[in-house]
Amino acid sequence: MPKRTDIKKILLIGSGPIVIGQACEFDYSGTQACKALREEGYEIVLVNSNPATIMTDPETADKTYIEPLSVEFLELIIEKERPDAILPTLGGQTGLNLAVELWEKGVLEKYKVEMLGAKYEVIKKAEDRKKFKQACLSIGLDLPKSSFAYTLKEAHESVKEIGFPCIIRSSFTLGGTGGSIVYSQDEFEAKAKLGIESSMISEILIEESIEGWKEYELEVMRDKKDNVVIVCSIENLDAMGVHTGDSITVAPAQTLTDREYQRMRDQSLALIREIGVETGGSNIQFAVHPKTGRMVVIEMNPRVSRSSALASKATGFPIAKFAAKLAVGYTLDEIQNDITRETPASFEPTIDYCVIKIPRFTFEKFPEAKDVLGVQMKSVGETMAIGRTFKEALQKGLRGLEIHHIGFDNKMDYRIVDDAKMMHRLREPNASRIFYMKYALQKGLGVEKVSEITRVDIWFVAQLQQLVDFEREIIAEFENTKMLSAKTIRKAKEWGFSDAQLAEIMGSGETEMRKLRKDMGIVATFKVVDTCAAEFEAYTPYFYSTYETEDEAILQNEKISRSKKGPRKKIMILGGGPNRIGQGIEFDYCCCHAAFALKERGFETIMVNSNPETVSTDYDTSDRLYFEPLTFEDVMNIMDVEKPDGVIVQFGGQTPLNLARRLQQAGVPIIGTSVDSIDVAENRERFSELLNKLKIAQPANATAITVEDAIVAASHVGYPVLVRPSYVLGGRAMRIVYDEETILTFIDEVADVSRGHPILIDKFIEDAMEVDVDAICDGREVFVAGIMEHIENAGIHSGDSACVLPPHTLSEEILTEIKDSTKRIALALNVIGLLNIQFAIKGDKVFVLEVNPRASRTVPFVSKAIGVPLAKMAARIMAGEKLADFPKLPDIDRLKQVAVKECVLPFSRFSGVDIILGPEMKSTGEVMGLAPTFGAAFAKSQVAANQALPKKGSVFISVHENDKRHIAFMAKRLQDLGFKIYATKGTAKVLRSSGVATVIVDKTGEGEHNILTLLEKNEINLIINTPSGKKSQSDMRRIRSASIRQAIPCITTLQGAWAAVHGIEASLKEGFTVESLQSYYSRS
């Protein structure tokens, strides 16, 4: 069936900011879809509010709208662009939900926009649990016992039949928000209520608990002619009860016989047909009872998902790309498998390795939250590892996680692990359970017992036991012979032991271990991911390391050398590994850009990364892809085979930077800013020396290695101080401290995170404005690309604060000083590539807070705001070009548009965590608001961040003593705009005296005018609450957590409040317009 010619223009909706449960996998899928559809000649209109995506690059689509993902804005875009069709299945749950809403509100009908891939009824049938259940039953599929409820009364009746434990799931949410396991009647009501409230349609499903069953997932694809294939099967290591996104998962399924697997496959085929997903990918989850084999269907997503990204990376089969082609009418047999080039896509990939995905958590950022795992997803990223055996893949995965584990290692000596604690950690799923399983096996608990307690299938536990036993053998051999034999080392490497693990046993260093094994001829070999287990020749160089006899990377390189063209110059780009708070999609974006730019310039690009969600690990992005952990050992193994002419460590965030020094010492040709310059910026003493020489001011500061030194240093510098470890990203363990008493409470944590590097102590400048600058330097010239004025004052991590570009309150003089300092610092550090500087401005004084001679989190934002691809430029400069070689750059002081960046915070995932911002970054993602004025851009950014400012209603104000004077004017403006003002007593007094009619409400207690009651009744539309003294903290905390539950925007800084007032004013007076990036750029 050829492609459709009756449609020309297709609208694609992205998934918006990175949040828990929806990360860069949808940038990967959306970007693939754009490329695939444009290849077919369709005009693509793309909408996404997230500037850090490749899909929002102006080259990816024909029309790119960085606009909020809401029905209001989408209608404006549809009205303007008049697309023929919308493809809702590639933008995650957000894209799907929006398409549903657009249909329900009649927008699609009004503008005659056809839904491709999955029609409205299909989405409903798959997503609406009641319809889904009926569909399953009608084709004879088994399900857990269940019942729906819309009210608490109904919920109580249903649970009588189902019994405990049961699961509550709410319909139409993402990542399992509002879902929970309930063990007893006591906790039932509260959890049922939360579920009903989280659902877009106030619906919950109460279900028989199948906790502890084995969990599986199948990735299914269907075309218009009803051909269906299974792309991949996945088995979870963690049993049912832990959200799949938080589970360690393995592909392919390991413990299903062919008969059981085929039954699952048959059911998947029947289900995708019954639900009626016309074309594209879906995933279907199953649970299997470990003792009886009873198999039940859990759920289905009628769209590409996080798992389909994983399945694509695990098999080499590009699900999203094919889904896009199927949506416009192609059938599977008409699409070619790019990897083999000779076989069609209408087959089922088979693999000859084992793939493991391990989630990455960030509980350390939320100390009040327990690191317990359940049905609600909490992980912020993941790493994938490929090995020839499960054991190898697991160890590679654990070291690739970058949480300071060097494999399935011994962070603690099992002999000192407390038995009771261990049993508890085994029983209750948590982020470090896999290591407690090791302690338990080391203590001799046995495979069966550990499997029984953890409900992790015996197959997995037995694999862990093999590792434990073998490690013991290695230790014994070394104790007996003071050496390890080549045979033992080879087996250890085959089983995934890192050089560092072996070095630990031998009491030597990683580098020595590496040399020892290489001298023994034990070297990593690289194999190809080819979708077909070597049955056909593969043309796409996508590699993983293992310890075998044949190295296909070497074979391919030899082939290139023999070819007519011969080899090109090679540049290797080190990626950022798993996403985490502070290091995510922005860095992957930069790595991709480096690959794109250098490919264009004729280099052979080599990407190294371990994050399956990303565009960088798409085999199309670079010339050669190595899916490997970002450790010294793994990178050096690739170096040995590829011998690149240059290696880029600047773009992948802190991960590759932390390797830079050792790589350089090992002879790796690092290009761009020198490792020494990076050190000058990171090393406090050298940095101060440099600034003194340049006569650029910085806050008083000191460094300390020990806790005692730190306390002395802090009093020297003078409180308040900003305390932090060196060499970390995202403000990890960073705090503002006002007194010695407080510093004592957490200095150990800082020292721990710092890992032997100095603890940094800076004078904290109160009430200062913060400014971020991104610039490019070629060693001779500097291009200051973006000056971003933070909305919040200094003291809040730059990743968590909103900012505006161009700056709107800074004077000419200050801007000139900032530019001048930036240039002088860049040249003094001899920066080749990107540079980011943070300034604090107090009055007319400018201080440098920190300098990062690398890609920063704001590079994509600035690039989109000014229309210049900074990361591409930087990569080319690192490869030898000069700024003068580029076409004329825009004058950043004369931009036609205002761009506001707003962050998105994950507080709703971590119950009990306060939402106050500080120097430790907590946001997971960002959005961009683009408009002709600051007010409108800010208002758009708030809509995009899912905290739309109200246009009418009531505002509750309660502010810190110092803020009261400033707030009165804002309250007045709000009142003039038609808002009713509520305030606590103290604030109200100030407001009233300034002529603002204010209703006084109590913070706590009973009564009608209790703020909590008002919030529950949805009578408040906006909260302005700046934190005050410790005493009232707890009251305010309740208010803030209520605001999260009720999804009421809550502003916690005075500057944020100002911006909000501007935003509200703009949205009331100017209204909103939409404009594509292409159109903005053509004007400026």
Next chain:
Amino acid sequence: MKDAILFLEDGKIFRGTSLNTYGETAGEVVFNTALSGYQEVLTDPSYAGQIVVMTYPLIGNYGINAEDLESDKIHVKGFVVKEFCRTHSNYRATQSLIQYLDEHKIIGIEGVDTRALTRHLRLSGAMKGLISTTDFDPVSLKAKLAKVPSMEGADWVKEVAPKEPYVVAAVGPRKYKVVVVDCGIKRNILREMALLGIECHVVPPSMSAEDILARKADGLFLSSGPGDPAAVTYVIETVRRLIGKLPIFGICLGNQMIGLALGGRTYKLKFGHHGINHPVKDLESGRISITSQNHGFCVDINSLDKNEVEVIHVNLNDKSVEGLRHKKHPLFSIQYHPEACPGPNDAKYLFGKFTDMMDQHKK
């Protein structure tokens, strides 16, 4: 556990370690790309005379159970994997794969770079190989291997076929009576037919056309089986005499023998099709099935009279013939395995086509 060697006809050597059965074994080395289904593979009589390499590296994970055997014994000559599982997990498992191989005295070796081996077979073609745990001398291994007969021209059917006829009852009332020529049949073929109400009168391949006709069956089924189809001249002759006399359906070797009986030729594929992910298009419906495949030989369509025979199924990977139909007589055959086991059930409908054909013929 002992050191083991896999020595190939072209001199290439792969090393590994054996399980608990030692000695030597030889056969044609082929690779199978299925992720699941090793138990069915081991017991499929079509693998007689072959050493099977599994491309999936972790084998034995779910043990061995009583229900998924495709015959009463292991037919492979040797089994080559990356890693055998030590602790299996599945609620139906009754023993481990290692125990099962040991019990049947089959040499299994692990620790082999099976991907390199697979690539070698893909590039150089399936070839003879010898596994040894005792002799590591290439010269002597080469000499031993030279004495092993080649797969081409070898009649392996007589090694696996039954000596006596037997009957498999229909599930439920008998609707059809079919003579099944067992050249090395898989149990699931009989199960699938029985489920459709077919009473299977299974006969040895040596049975004559007259004896078959004398059974007054509604149809004739030709089973899958091992070796070179061209060597099974006695069955080919029988089929030739029965074409047009009763509805005929054949699978795999059955398909090849039918091709030969129709006057065609068969040829050896470079490394065969052994896996459960092959896309096959049914040219009548346009539908694609993901199929279970296990064959080293293929019918050459150009050798057949186009006025009499047409291709009804084609492999989308290499465009090879996957099914034939006679234009005048009630006869069709399929090169792959609609009975699955292991593999997808997408093509089960073909058994229904067989009963349809018998229904039409009855009218």
